[in-house]
Amino acid sequence: MIKFLPIGGGKEIGANSYYLQIAGTGILLDCGIHPRKKGLDSLPLFDLLENYPLDFVIISHAHQDHIGALPFLIKKFPHVIIYTTPYTKELVSVTLHNAVNILKKETAGEDGISFYTHEEIDLLVRSIRDYDYHEEFELNGLNSSCELKGCFYGAGHILGSAMVMIKADDKKILYTGDVNLSGQSIQTGADIDSLGKADLLIMESTYGDSDTKLTGSWESERVRFINDLNKIISQGGSVLIPVFALGKMQEMLMLIYEAVRSGKLTDAEIYTGGIGREISNIYDRFRYAVKRKNPDTELKEIPQSNLNDINDYNHFKKNPGYLLASSGMMLEGTTSFQLAEFLLRQKNFAVFGVGYMDPSTPGYKIINAKKNDALKLTGDRAIKVECEIKRYYFSAHANRDSLINFAKRLKPGAVILVHGEESAQNWIGYHLLESQPGVKLFSAELGKEIIVGD
Ligand SMILES: [Zn+2]
Secondary structure: OEEEEEEEOOOOOOOOEEEEEEOOEEEEEOOOOOOOOOHHHHOOOHHHHOOOOOOEEEOOOOOHHHHOOHHHHHHHOOOOEEEEOHHHHHHHHHHHHHHHHHHHHHOOOOOOOOOOOHHHHHHHHHHOEEOOOOOEEEOOOOOOOOOEEEEEEEOOOOOOOEEEEEEEOOEEEEEOOOOOOOOOOOEOOOOOOOOOOOOEEEEEOOOOOOOHHHHOOHHHHHHHHHHHHHHHHHOOOOEEEEOOOOOHHHHHHHHHHHHHHOOOOOOOEEEEOOHHHHHHHHHHHOOOOOOEOOOOOOHHHOOOEEHHHOOOOOHHHHOOEEEEEOOOOOOOOOHHHHHHHHHOOOOOOEEEEOOOOOOOOHHHHHHOOOOOOEEEOOOOOEEEOOOEEEEOOOOOOOOHHHHHHHHHHHOOOEEEEEOOOHHHHHHHHHHHHHHOOOOEEEEOOOOOOEEEOO
């Protein structure tokens, strides 16, 4: 019998964290924070774990919504062993250190929160056990009634991202984490050839609600994006491209660089900043260790100006270029938000969205605005939109049709859908049942235990 309990995430893209109990061993799959909630509200519901054995945490990749709550978990359950890939381990170190100061600011004044320090992050990272792709590791908990093993497979999402296959006796369970089956600019698609079958598939469903025909392919979006960039640069404008510091920043930097190098895109200044530059160095360091499209190109060799050095944004009028700024959803107070406030007012400039925008974020409001709209980002003050606004679908997640094909290939007896809005899970669920009649289908819901098998 397998028990499955979502303690975060479930029917939303939030603090992803799923408890799995197999043959007496307790495994937490990911341990994220909700990206748009603050303080204690952003954490998974750890209290729900009190009556369950917990032996291991497996981290699929280093995005905050999959790792951000690790320091809190380790304070509550210090005996727990953390497993991930060596690449994710490096990224966890950079992103958790970066989060220390942000969290301190956000939770100031809240009672009962014990903060963590840089020293504690160092200890946590040192305790992580890392295994490369295809390397088997032991997963036997204190009360394990059979032998358990884990193994990582490339998930194609960002550097270090992994699906994990857990084997218990004759049962195989696959957790996809965030998965992309096709390639990006740097990242190759998920490593699915050696996976074989799975009895239980725990699968993300981010894009279940997006029609694949409308969102296009990476390649078709790339052509459209480059054409539009050329237009803005030729009229003397700059383009703000809001990106996540981990993944999207590196993918877009490589895309722009390769397009300039091949003569398809006008050569103009590339601006990057913040923690994304540090993350690019980790991409460089592991460029021959992981499968990627362009191992010979180092991101740090691409000429870039530092956004943090520019105090007066009028600079971009005289020095037009491509502004790769985080955060990806233009959250208030971030560099991309501040740049948007300036760029939106400029004729000939543009804001080009390239990733997922949650409806509750400023990014969503901006990307859905048009020229001449009066846009209210904070308070009552409205900005008259003068610049061009467009959106592109450069996804680091699999589209819904390839998720259905992926599931079909694994021939699972049961599927649990996670990491997707209700409507997204509904679409995937309906089509899964259609393509695999008889499959046992579950939709993850926060705090609701699912029992698979007997
Ligand atoms: Zn992710």
